[in-house]
Amino acid sequence: MSTWILLLLLGWQHGEAPSLSEGPDRGLVLRLPGALFEHKDVVKQINSGLTAALVVTVTDREGRIGGARIAVRYEPWDEVYHVQVLDMRGTETKRVLATRTEMADFFKKGVLHVWSAKHRLHRDQPFAIRIKVLPFSQREQADTQAWLTRTVSGQRPGGVPTMGMELILERSIKRPTTTQFEWKVGLKP
Amino acid sequence: MNIKLLWPSLILMFGAAFLTFHLFQSQFSGGLLNVALDPRVREMLAQGMDDQKALADLDPERELEYRSRFEELKQFQARYLILEHNREQIESRFELAMMIVLALILGGSAAFYYWDYATGERRLRRLQTHLAALAEGRTDIVVDDHRRDRLGRIARMIEETSRVIAVQRTRLASLENLSSWQEAARRHAHEIRTPLTAARMELNQLRRLIRDRAPDLTVAYTEIEESVQEELDRLKEFTQEFTSFARLGQPKPEPVDMDHMLARFATFFEDAWEHLTLDFEQPERPTPTLELDREMVRRVLMNLCNNAALAMADRPGLIRFAARTEGSQVVVSIRDDGPGIDPKVRPHLFKPYTTTRAIGEGMGLGLSICKKIMLDHGGDLLLAHTGSDGTEFHLIFALPSGTDRERPSEQNKERAHEHD
Numbered sequence A: 001m002s003t004w005i006l007l008l009l010l011g012w013q014h015g016e017a018p019s020l021s022e023g024p025d026r027g028l029v030l031r032l033p034g035a036l037f038e039h040k041d042v043v044k045q046i047n048s049g050l051t052a053a054l055v056v057t058v059t060d061r062e063g064r065i066g067g068a069r070i071a072v073r074y075e076p077w078d079e080v081y082h083v084q085v086l087d088m089r090g091t092e093t094k095r096v097l098a099t100r101t102e103m104a105d106f107f108k109k110g111v112l113h114v115w116s117a118k119h120r121l122h123r124d125q126p127f128a129i130r131i132k133v134l135p136f137s138q139r140e141q142a143d144t145q146a147w148l149t150r151t152v153s154g155q156r157p158g159g160v161p162t163m164g165m166e167l168i169l170e171r172s173i174k175r176p177t178t179t180q181f182e183w184k185v186g187l188k189p
Numbered sequence B: 001m002n003i004k005l006l007w008p009s010l011i012l013m014f015g016a017a018f019l020t021f022h023l024f025q026s027q028f029s030g031g032l033l034n035v036a037l038d039p040r041v042r043e044m045l046a047q048g049m050d051d052q053k054a055l056a057d058l059d060p061e062r063e064l065e066y067r068s069r070f071e072e073l074k075q076f077q078a079r080y081l082i083l084e085h086n087r088e089q090i091e092s093r094f095e096l097a098m099m100i101v102l103a104l105i106l107g108g109s110a111a112f113y114y115w116d117y118a119t120g121e122r123r124l125r126r127l128q129t130h131l132a133a134l135a136e137g138r139t140d141i142v143v144d145d146h147r148r149d150r151l152g153r154i155a156r157m158i159e160e161t162s163r164v165i166a167v168q169r170t171r172l173a174s175l176e177n178l179s180s181w182q183e184a185a186r187r188h189a190h191e192i193r194t195p196l197t198a199a200r201m202e203l204n205q206l207r208r209l210i211r212d213r214a215p216d217l218t219v220a221y222t223e224i225e226e227s228v229q230e231e232l233d234r235l236k237e238f239t240q241e242f243t244s245f246a247r248l249g250q251p252k253p254e255p256v257d258m259d260h261m262l263a264r265f266a267t268f269f270e271d272a273w274e275h276l277t278l279d280f281e282q283p284e285r286p287t288p289t290l291e292l293d294r295e296m297v298r299r300v301l302m303n304l305c306n307n308a309a310l311a312m313a314d315r316p317g318l319i320r321f322a323a324r325t326e327g328s329q330v331v332v333s334i335r336d337d338g339p340g341i342d343p344k345v346r347p348h349l350f351k352p353y354t355t356t357r358a359i360g361e362g363m364g365l366g367l368s369i370c371k372k373i374m375l376d377h378g379g380d381l382l383l384a385h386t387g388s389d390g391t392e393f394h395l396i397f398a399l400p401s402g403t404d405r406e407r408p409s410e411q412n413k414e415r416a417h418e419h420d
Helices: A002-013 A034-038 A040-046 A100-108 A138-153 A164-172 B003-036 B039-058 B060-085 B087-135 B150-213 B215-246 B258-268 B294-312 B366-376 B410-419
Strands: A019-022 A028-031 A051-059 A065-075 A080-086 A092-097 A112-115 A127-134 A179-185 B254-256 B276-281 B290-292 B317-326 B329-336 B380-387 B390-398
Touching: A028 A051, A034 A040, A034 A100, A040 A051, A040 A100, A040 A127, A040 A179, A051 A112, A080 A100, A092 A100, A138 B060, A164 B087, B003 B087, B039 B060, B060 B087, B087 B150, B150 B215, B150 B366, B150 B380, B215 B366, B254 B258, B254 B294, B258 B276, B258 B294, B258 B317, B258 B329, B276 B294, B290 B294, B294 B317, B294 B329, B294 B366, B294 B390, B366 B380
Parallel strands: B276 B317
Antiparallel strands: A019 A028, A028 A112, A051 A065, A051 A127, A065 A080, A065 A112, A080 A092, A127 A179, B254 B290, B317 B329, B329 B390, B380 B390
């Protein structure tokens, strides 16, 4: 619990907040602050070589939720970042970026459509923005679970875990949130 | 188990189990995880990846090969990183699983202890009830506890004791009955012998008077005297039978090889009864040595053979002897192929003065004497079977205490070798 409080404080104390503005299709567009990509844990996760995910949720005072999902994977051979964005419009955007600075610039451009036009907007009310950093993807999680099971039990690939200990180890592989940021921002004109 | 000891022992067991678990967790599983997730492994993987990349720069022709190795290392590094992310999760899951297993084992053990204790208590209460019944003198106790543990053995001992008491009571009753008959026989013999002696003396006196005072009556008198003497002799024989029953002594036991004794009896007396054939079946396992009065037991055998011979009259017959060990006793069977015993006589066969013969041909004391001899040996004489196919008597002998029921005596072993 204390870790969460610390993380929340970190989020609140973060100098630069994301900005939320109305998009061309009456949805909301989120611009992420460049400082987010300089945060120690974010840097660590997006440089790990695993597919780190930034799960963005936007909640209004009535509890309606919007959001987007950013997956970043650093490719150490080519030394580039593979970025994939899924937003509320249902579109998938893929980019290959050379540096974190390029990544920060990309997300400042207003590519994240986080609010559906179907939702009625209360322009005078603040929105809660939350970004959770997940260190790896579901596919990588499944791959590691399978590998661990095979390694512990000495099974061939595709085998089914039979022993209790293998199951325990396999089920222990979860995707923990390493960092979480929270802001309350109003809608920019 | 005492309930006062049950709880401390359970607490001790739980404590020891948790301590062992904690030590195992901290020293063993935690240590293994530290070894598995050593940070230097990650560093070396990163170094390996860098090396592959550098090699590809130096040797571009083999780039595909280096790239393949690079990807392999990268995949391993990814898995390694994911494991690092889940270290706490793995540890806590492992602990939880171990705790559940431990709780199940301890819970199961506690439940088993309690069940065992409760069952033991119930069985003890049942044994207590049966012991009380035994103390009251009941001889029909069935405990119905067939387990092989201590309580089960005690239960069987109670049942066995009850059975032994029942047998001893029957024997005692028979002995008391026979003893009172013996006393009666002794008194009858005495009462008869006194006037018998007086009558003989009077007869002698009368003979002298006739000779002195009426010699012409001597011839007639002599005929009458001989007739009276004959009757007095019969009366004397009759009294001697009484005396024989009344003065039956206690057996003088000595070690006897029963198989040998029966074999010799069958051989020595094979011509004693004109129409009878005696046969002894040598047992597969030699009979243990018994403590008995050889002469008295021989008298029993003679008596039984005599009865069989009389029952078969002039018809040829066969008498078979056999011996076998049954638990704590030896059973000697004597079986004839005669017409069987009259059903009217069977219920009081061993009571004195029970006979099927004509008056004057026997007192009916033979089987009573045999029964008394066997009871005095701590055994018994039983009618095992009677019918138109023959009659079988059992002589029961108790095995001497300390006899190895599984092993034959030295003498018997020697004989067994001889038979081999």
